[in-house]
Amino acid sequence: MKLPPMLRQLLHRRIVLAAAVVLLVIAVLAIGAPWFASIDPNDTAVLQRLKAPSSEHPMGTDELGRDVYARIVHGARYSLSIAALTALGSVIAGTLLGLVAGFFRPLDAPLMRVVDAMMSLPDFLLAIALVAILGPSLVNVVLALVLVYTPRVARVVRASTLVVRELLFVEAVRALGVRTSRILWRHILPNLLSPILVQVSFIFAYAILAEAGLSFLGVGVPPEMPTWGTMVAGGQQYAHQAFWVVLFPGLAIIFTALSLQMLGDGVRDLLDPKLKKTL
Amino acid sequence: MAVSNEPRLTVQHLSTSFPTDGGLVHAVADVSFSIEPGKTTALVGESGSGKSVTSLTLMRLLAKTANARVSGIARFGTREGRSVDLLQLDEQAMRALRGNQLAMIFQEPMTCLNPVLTVGEQIAESVRLHKGLNRGAALAHATRMLDLVEIPAANRRVHEYPHQLSGGMRQRVMIAIAMACDPTLLIADEPTTALDVTIQAQILELMRKLQARTGMSILFITHNLGVVAHHADDVVVMYAGRVVESAPVRALFAAPAHPYTQGLLACLPGKARSPGTPRPARLFVIRGQVASPLAPPPGCAFEPRCDQAIAACRATMPELLSTGAGREARCIRAVAALPELA
Amino acid sequence: MRKFLLSKALGMLAVLAIVALMVFVLTRAASGDPISVLLGEQATAEDIARVQKVYGLDKPLPVQFGYWLRQVVQGNLGDSIFLQRPVTQALRERAEPTTLLALMAVAIAAALGIPCGIVSAVFRGRWIDQLFTGVAMLGASIPSFWLGLVLIQIFAVSFGWFPVSGYGAPDAALAERVHALVLPAAVLGLLNSALIIRFTRASMLDVLGEDYVRTARSKGLAESTVVLKHALRNALVPIVTVVGLTVALMIGGAVVTETVFGLPGVGNLVVSAVLRRDYPVIQGALLVVAAIYVLINFSIDLLYAVVDPRVKVG
Numbered sequence: 026m027k028l029p030p031m032l033r034q035l036l037h038r039r040i041v042l043a044a045a046v047v048l049l050v051i052a053v054l055a056i057g058a059p060w061f062a063s064i065d066p067n068d069t070a071v072l073q074r075l076k077a078p079s080s081e082h083p084m085g086t087d088e089l090g091r092d093v094y095a096r097i098v099h100g101a102r103y104s105l106s107i108a109a110l111t112a113l114g115s116v117i118a119g120t121l122l123g124l125v126a127g128f129f130r131p132l133d134a135p136l137m138r139v140v141d142a143m144m145s146l147p148d149f150l151l152a153i154a155l156v157a158i159l160g161p162s163l164v165n166v167v168l169a170l171v172l173v174y175t176p177r178v179a180r181v182v183r184a185s186t187l188v189v190r191e192l193l194f195v196e197a198v199r200a201l202g203v204r205t206s207r208i209l210w211r212h213i214l215p216n217l218l219s220p221i222l223v224q225v226s227f228i229f230a231y232a233i234l235a236e237a238g239l240s241f242l243g244v245g246v247p248p249e250m251p252t253w254g255t256m257v258a259g260g261q262q263y264a265h266q267a268f269w270v271v272l273f274p275g276l277a278i279i280f281t282a283l284s285l286q287m288l289g290d291g292v293r294d295l296l297d298p299k300l301k302k303t304l
Numbered sequence: 305m306a307v308s309n310e311p312r313l314t315v316q317h318l319s320t321s322f323p324t325d326g327g328l329v330h331a332v333a334d335v336s337f338s339i340e341p342g343k344t345t346a347l348v349g350e351s352g353s354g355k356s357v358t359s360l361t362l363m364r365l366l367a368k369t370a371n372a373r374v375s376g377i378a379r380f381g382t383r384e385g386r387s388v389d390l391l392q393l394d395e396q397a398m399r400a401l402r403g404n405q406l407a408m409i410f411q412e413p414m415t416c417l418n419p420v421l422t423v424g425e426q427i428a429e430s431v432r433l434h435k436g437l438n439r440g441a442a443l444a445h446a447t448r449m450l451d452l453v454e455i456p457a458a459n460r461r462v463h464e465y466p467h468q469l470s471g472g473m474r475q476r477v478m479i480a481i482a483m484a485c486d487p488t489l490l491i492a493d494e495p496t497t498a499l500d501v502t503i504q505a506q507i508l509e510l511m512r513k514l515q516a517r518t519g520m521s522i523l524f525i526t527h528n529l530g531v532v533a534h535h536a537d538d539v540v541v542m543y544a545g546r547v548v549e550s551a552p553v554r555a556l557f558a559a560p561a562h563p564y565t566q567g568l569l570a571c572l573p574g575k576a577r578s579p580g581t582p583r584p585a586r587l588f589v590i591r592g593q594v595a596s597p598l599a600p601p602p603g604c605a606f607e608p609r610c611d612q613a614i615a616a617c618r619a620t621m622p623e624l625l626s627t628g629a630g631r632e633a634r635c636i637r638a639v640a641a642l643p644e645l646a
Numbered sequence: 647m648r649k650f651l652l653s654k655a656l657g658m659l660a661v662l663a664i665v666a667l668m669v670f671v672l673t674r675a676a677s678g679d680p681i682s683v684l685l686g687e688q689a690t691a692e693d694i695a696r697v698q699k700v701y702g703l704d705k706p707l708p709v710q711f712g713y714w715l716r717q718v719v720q721g722n723l724g725d726s727i728f729l730q731r732p733v734t735q736a737l738r739e740r741a742e743p744t745t746l747l748a749l750m751a752v753a754i755a756a757a758l759g760i761p762c763g764i765v766s767a768v769f770r771g772r773w774i775d776q777l778f779t780g781v782a783m784l785g786a787s788i789p790s791f792w793l794g795l796v797l798i799q800i801f802a803v804s805f806g807w808f809p810v811s812g813y814g815a816p817d818a819a820l821a822e823r824v825h826a827l828v829l830p831a832a833v834l835g836l837l838n839s840a841l842i843i844r845f846t847r848a849s850m851l852d853v854l855g856e857d858y859v860r861t862a863r864s865k866g867l868a869e870s871t872v873v874l875k876h877a878l879r880n881a882l883v884p885i886v887t888v889v890g891l892t893v894a895l896m897i898g899g900a901v902v903t904e905t906v907f908g909l910p911g912v913g914n915l916v917v918s919a920v921l922r923r924d925y926p927v928i929q930g931a932l933l934v935v936a937a938i939y940v941l942i943n944f945s946i947d948l949l950y951a952v953v954d955p956r957v958k959v960g
Contacts, residue, residue: 138657142664145936145943147898150916154932157920158672234789238902241791244920257792261906264795265803275792282787290783365863369771403865410864415857420879430865481865 041291044284051281055101067091067251075267085269087260093270097277100251105281107167107252108232112225114171119178120221124209126179127186137183140176148173152235153244166245170235174228181220189216219296226289230282237278253278310381311338312489312521313362318376318391320354320361328373329597331357333545335376336624339489339538344515344522346536346553348529348568352594354545355525359491362390362523363408364398380406383488404434407482411494413474417466423450423477424462430484449480453510472503476510483514490515491523496531508535529568533557538630541565544594544605547624549638551631561627561638563610564590604635612637650951658944665936666718670711673929723930728922733930737912743813744904744911747827747834748896754835755842756889762839763846763885767854768873778843785840790899794833794906801829811908830907834899838892845888849881856880883950890946894939 054061070090078085084093126136143151155169189195190213198212239245240254241261248255253274260270320332332354339345347355357366366372378390383405390398390406402408410416418426427449428442437445443462450458453476466474475495482490492511496504512535515522524536532539532553539556541549541564549562560566567590592609595601601608603618610617616636624634627642698704705713717724723733766778802810808829814822853859854877862876863869901913908914912931919927 138660138664141657141661142668142936145661145665145939146932147895147935147939149898149901150932150935153901153916153920154672154928157923157928158675230787234787237789238791241789242902242905242917244917254789257789257795261795264799268799271792271795275789275796278789278792279784279787283784286783286787363864365860399866399868401866402863403867408864410857410861412857416861418858418862418876418880421876429867433865433867478861481861 038291038294040287044287044291047280047284048288051101051277051284052105054098055105058099058102061098065095075263075270077267078269084273085267087256087270088263088267089259093256093273096251096256097253097273100253100256100274101277103163103246103250103252104233104236104254104278107163107170107236107246108229110167111170111174111232111236112229114167115174115178115228116221116225118171118175119224120182120214120217122175122179123182123184124186124213124217127183128190128205128209128213133183136179140179143172143176144180148231149235149238152239153242156239156244161245161247163246163250166236166239170232173235174231178221178224178228181224182217185217185220186213189213219292223289223293223296226285226292230285230289233278233282233285310341310387311379312341312381313523314338314377314379315358315362316377316379318358318361318378319374320357320366321373322370323373324598326598330545330600331597332361334624335542335545335547337538337540337547337550339521339523341381341488341521342515342519343537344524344535345538345540346532347523347525347540347542348527348532349542350527350594352544352597353542355542356493358542359408359493359523359525363402363406363491364390364393364395365408380489400434403430403482403487404485405487406489406491407485407487408491408493409475409478409482409495411497413471413478413498416478417474419466422463422465423469427462427477427481427484430481434485445484446480449484450477452483452514453477453480455480471499472507475499475503475507479507479510479514483518486518487520489521489523491525493525494527497526497528504531511535529572541568544597544600546605546621546634547632548606548635549631549633551628555628555631561631561633561641562606562635563612563637564606567609606635651948654944654947658940661940662937665940666715666933667711669929669932669936670714673925674707718933723933724926726919726927727924728919729924729927733926736915736927737930737934740910740912740915742911743823743827743909744897744900744913746823747830747900747903747909747911748893750824750827750831751834751838751896751899752889752893754831755838755892758835759839759842760846760885760889763843764850764873764878766843766847767850768869770851775847779847782840782843785837785843788837790833790837791902791906793837794830794903797829797833798906811906813909827909830903830909833906834896834903838895838899841895842885842888842892846881846885849884850877853877853881886949887946890942890949894942897935897938 068091070086073082073086073090074088076082076086076090082092082094084097087093087096122136122140126133126140146154152169152173155172156165159165159169195208195212198208236245236252237254237257240248240250240252241258243258245254246252248258256274257271260267260274264271315338316336318332318335319330322329322331335354335358337345337347347358349355360366361372361374362378366374374391376391379387380390380401381387382401388397388401390401393401417423424443424446427446428437428439431437431442431445432439447458447462450461455461455473455476461469461473466477469477478495490511495511496507499507508531511522514520524532526532536553539549539551539553540547541556541562543564549556549560549565551561556565557569560569567588570588571590573587590609595605595608601618603616603620604610604613604622607613607617614637622634622636622639624632625639627633627638633639721734723737725732726736729736762778762782766775769775798810802808809826812826814826818826850873854873859872859877862872867876897913900911901916903909904911904913905917912935915927916931918924919931
C-alpha cells in the first residue's frame with residue numbers, strides 16, 4: 026500500500042505507530058461494539074453483582090451485575106464521540122476566531138482579550154459551570170467543552186496566522202487584487218493545517234479526560250448513559266471490595282488519552298521542523 | 305617565555321563526519337596543518353568549507369547530540385613542555401586545558417555572553433577555576449583584563465551586564481575572557497565578521513598587540529582574504545572539508561597555486577587577474593556552487609567549477625602535495641606546472 | 647518599568663471586566679429570573695423590593711450589570727440560597743483546605759518536576775530522558791479521580807497510613823490536617839508535575855543550545871557548573887511561569903480531588919452548588935477563582951521584570 030511520504034515517515038517512529046495501533050483498536054471496538062461484546066451492557070443481574078474477573082466476565086461485573094467489559098466497549102462509543110465532537114467543534118470555532126484575530130488587525134486586541142478572559146478560568150471549573158447552566162445532556166457537555174477549548178485553539182491559530190500573514194507571498198497575492206476571503210481560504214489556511222492537526226489530537230485527549238471528570242462528579246451526562254466516567258462514579262463506593270469496577274474504565278481512559286497525546290506529539294515533531302522550513 | 309622549535313599545534317589527517325538522515329556527511333576530511341609558537345595561521349574558506357567544524361573538533365566542543373565521528377591527531381605543546389593529542393585526552397584533562405592554555409572566541413559577540421551574569425563575573429570565573437584565585441583577586445584580575453582589551457572605565461564596566469555594552473565591546477570582553485589565563489593558543493572563529501568595519505580593524509589590531517605581548521599562537525578562521533593579508537603568517541585554504549592549499553601568506557598572495565585560491569584572490573575587487581593586465585570592468589565570480597555534502601563529485605571537489613580542469617581531475621581526489629618551500633596544494637594541474645615535479 | 651506595570655495592570659482589569667460580564671450573562675441566561683436566583687423561593691415582599699433596588703432590576707440589562715458590578719467590587723457576592731449565608735462567608739470558610747492542598751500540591755509538583763526536567767534536558771535522547779518524558783505524558787493522561795481512588799485503595803485501605811477521606815476532626819491541629827492532605831496533594835502534585843517536567847525540559851533545551859553555554863564550556867567549566875550556573879538561571883523564567891500557572895491549574899484540579907477525598911474545600915462547594923443550582927455561589931466562586939488566576943499571572947509578569955536584568959534597566 027503506497028502511503029503518502031509524510032504518513033510513512035510518521036509511522037516509522039515506533040511509539041507513534043504503537044499509539045496509532047492502540048487508537049485503531051479502540052475505535053474498531055467502539056464502532057463494532059455489538060460484535061465485540063456480545064453480552065448486553067445494560068443487562069442488570071443483581072445476583073451477579075460485584076463479581077471478580079473470570080472467564081465468563083473478563084473484567085468482572087459492576088454494582089448492578091452488568092458486565093464491565095461490555096460496558097467499557099459500549100461506553101467507548103459515548104466517550105469517544107463526545108470527545109471527537111468536542112475536538113471537531115473547538116477546532117472549527119477556534120480556527121475561525123484565530124484566523125480573524127490574526128488577519129484583521131483592529132479585531133485582534135478585543136478578540137484576544139475575550140480569549141484571555143475565557144482562559145482565566147480553569148478549564149474544568151468553566152466546564153462545570155457551563156454544564157450547570159445548560160443542563161446535563163450529551164449535547165450540552167459537548168457544547169460546554171467546545172466553549173472551553175476554543176480559546177486554546179484560537180490562540181495557536183492566531184499566532185500562526187500572524188506569522189503567515191507577514192510572509193511576502195501574501196503581500197504579493199494581495200497586490201494582485203485577490204479577495205480577502207479567498208486569501209484566507211486558499212493561501213493562509215493551508216499553512217495552518219499542521220498546528221491545527223496537532224491541536225485536534227491534544228484536545229481530543231483533554232476532552233476524554235474532561236468528560237470523564239464531569240461524569241464522575243455527576244455534572245456531566247446523565248448517569249444512565251454508559252460513559253467511562255459514569256462507570257467510575259457508579260463503582261466508587263464499592264471500590265474497596267471490588268476495585269475492578271473502577272480500575273478498568275480508568276485504564277481505558279488512560280490508554281486512549283495517552284495514545285492521542287503520543288500521536289499529537291509525533292505529528293508535532295514531524296511537522297514542526299518542516300513548519301520552520303516552509304515558514 | 306621559552307622559545308621552542310616545536311610547532312604549538314600540529315594537526316594530522318583530522319576528519320570529522322556526522323551521520324544524518326541523508327547519509328554520512330564528511331564535514332572535515334584529511335585536514336593537516338601546523339601552527340608555530342607566536343605565529344598566526346589563517347584558516348580560510350567559504351561557508352560550509354568545514355573551517356568552523358575543524359576548530360570545534362580541536363576544542364572538543366561539538367554537540368554530543370551530533371554524534372560526530374572524529375579521527376586523526378592534534379598534537380598540542382603544553383606550557384609544561386609536554387605534547388598531548390587533544391583528540392585523545394579524557395574530558396577532565398581537556399577541561400583543564402580549555403580556557404586555560406587553549407582558548408576560543410566566537411563569531412557572534414551579541415549572543416556569546418551570558419545575559420544574567422556580569423561581565424566581570426564571566427571573566428573572573430575562568431581565573432578562579434584555572435588559577436585558583438579567590439573572589440577578590442579574580443575580580444581584580446578581571447578588571448585588569450578589561451583594561452588590557454582597552455575597554456575604558458574598566459572599574460565600572462566590570463559590574464555591568466552584557467546588554468549594556470555594544471557589539472565591539474562585547475567582543476573585547478570575549479577576548480578578555482579568552483586571554484584571562486594567558487593561553488598559548490587562541491582559536492578565533494570569525495571574530496570580526498559580525499562587527500562594523502571600523503570596529504573590525506580595532507579588534508584585529510588589539511589581537512595583534514596581545515599576540516606580540518604574550519607570544520601566543522593564533523588560529524584565525526575567516527572567509528575574508530583582506531584580513532588574512534594583513535594579519536596572518538601562514539594560510540590554509542579549505543574547500544568542501546579538505547585543505548586545498550597551504551602556504552606562507554606572501555607566497556600565497558603572490559602566486560596562488562590552486563585554482564580555487566586563484567579564484568578567491570581574483571574576486572577581490574581592485575585586484576587584477578594577473579599582474580600587468582589592466583583591471584577588469586566587471587567583478588570576477590567563481591562560477592557554479594559548492595556541491596552538496598551528500599553528493600560530492602567523484603574526483604576533485606572543485607572540478608565542476610574549475611576552468612583548468614582536465615579529465616583526470618574527475619577521476620580521483622588529488623593528493624595534497626608539496627609545491628615549494630612550505631607550500632602544498634591539492635591539485636594535479638598545480639603540481640604538474642612545477643618544472644621540477646613534472 | 648512603571649509604564650510596563652501600568653500596561654499590565656490595565657490589561658488585568660480589562661480581563662477581569664470581561665470575566666465579570668461573562669459570568670453575569672451566563673448566570674442570567676441560566677436562571678432567567680434573577681430574583682429567585684438571589685433570594686430563592688421563599689422571598690418576602692420586602693426582600694423583593696430591596697433586591698430590586700440594590701440590583702436595579704427594573705432598569706435595562708446593561709444598567710443591571712453596572713449595579714451588580716458595583717456590588718461585586720464592594721465585596722458583596724450575594725447570598726447562598728442553600729447555605730443561608732453570604733457567598734463570601736461560605737468561600738472564606740472553605741478556603742483553608744483548598745489553599746493548603748494547592749500549596750502542598752505545587753510543592754510536590756515542582757520538587758518532582760524541575761529536577762526531572764533538568765535531567766531530561768541534560769541527558770537528551772538517552773533512556774532517562776525517554777523515561778521521564780514518557781512518565782510526563784502518562785501523567786497528563788491519568789484522570790485525577792481515578793488516581794485518587796487508586797491511592798486511597800493502596801495507602802488508605804490496604805496499608806492504613808492515611809485517612810480514607812475527610813479533613814480531620816473539627817478541632818484538629820495543623821499536623822493532622824496536613825496528614826489528611828498528603829494523599830490528595832500527592833494526586834494533584836504527581837499529575838501536574840507532568841506539565842512542569844515538559845516545560846522545564848523544553849526551557850532547558852532552548853537555553854542549552856544558546857551560544858553563551860558554548861562559551862561557558864569553552865572556558866573549561868565542569869558540566870554541572872555549566873548546567874546549573876549558566877543554563878538554569880536563564881531557563882528559570884519560563885519555569886517559574888509554569889509553576890505559577892500550575893497553582894492556577896490546582897484550583898481546577900482541586901474540584902475533583904476534594905470530591906474524591908471528601909475535603910470541605912472550595913471545589914467541593916462549587917460541585918454541590920452546581921448540583922443544587924445555587925447560582926450565587928457558582929457566580930461568586932467563578933469570579934473569585936478568575937480574580938486569583940489573573941492576579942497570579944500578573945505576579946508572574948512582575949517577577950519576570952524583576953528577575954531579568956534586561957527588563958529592569960531597559
